[in-house]
Amino acid sequence: AQSVSQHNHHVILSEAASLELGCNYSYGGTVNLFWYVQYPGQHLQLLLKYFSGDPLVKGIKGFEAEFIKSKFSFNLRKPSVQWSDTAEYFCAVNRGLTNAGKSTFGDGTTLTVKP
Amino acid sequence: DAGVIQSPRHEVTEMGQEVTLRCKPISGHDYLFWYRQTMMRGLELLIYFNNNVPIDDSGMPEDRFSAKMPNASFSTLKIQPSEPRDSAVYFCASRTAGGWGTDTQYFGPGTRLTVL
Numbered sequence: 761a762q763s764v765s766q767h768n769h770h771v772i773l774s775e776a777a778s779l780e781l782g783c784n785y786s787y788g789g790t791v792n793l794f795w796y797v798q799y800p801g802q803h804l805q806l807l808l809k810y811f812s813g814d815p816l817v818k819g820i821k822g823f824e825a826e827f828i829k830s831k832f833s834f835n836l837r838k839p840s841v842q843w844s845d846t847a848e849y850f851c852a853v854n855r856g857l858t859n860a861g862k863s864t865f866g867d868g869t870t871l872t873v874k875p
Numbered sequence: 876d877a878g879v880i881q882s883p884r885h886e887v888t889e890m891g892q893e894v895t896l897r898c899k900p901i902s903g904h905d906y907l908f909w910y911r912q913t914m915m916r917g918l919e920l921l922i923y924f925n926n927n928v929p930i931d932d933s934g935m936p937e938d939r940f941s942a943k944m945p946n947a948s949f950s951t952l953k954i955q956p957s958e959p960r961d962s963a964v965y966f967c968a969s970r971t972a973g974g975w976g977t978d979t980q981y982f983g984p985g986t987r988l989t990v991l
Contacts, residue, residue, distance in 0.1 A: 806980075865920070868917055
């Protein structure tokens, strides 16, 4: 069974610091990769996704992620975080091509940005 | 579109009572997912449907949990009898069938369930 690992459970940064959240998955075939964000008290919403083409994907609010197939990774980055980025971030993977229904989510990383 | 709609937004009940959570997916979406989120266990997929048919219910914790999707615009998750350890936020999500798995899941606002 495929799994998704998010190595950092809780990250604390000061405003303007750079961010990188790790995500690794175990499935060896074609995958579609997602980052979702959950702001305090809200539901999950899509931040960005990758399914083909340029492995560097840009999302909303200045976030980007890089798909490195050889490392089975899809790390999320932002050069300068803001207090409003405080949230929980989930990496998710589903299998491509077969239109498999479900996504496998990581355990999430809680980001706290200090003003 | 109003997005995925869930009701109620909050539910407080006593142990042993039946709880029914409701979800209306986005019109035209073929997949519907039920998740549970807790501090201890994170986000767990309970069950998902494709075209109203349950595809994978391996995440349903036990027989006390059941889910139905009688039509394309409505699904329920029922817990009977409820227990304190069922306290969590339950999310419903939906997505289209197209795009070979590339399509985004759209999440509802969640139902915060507290079982006393």
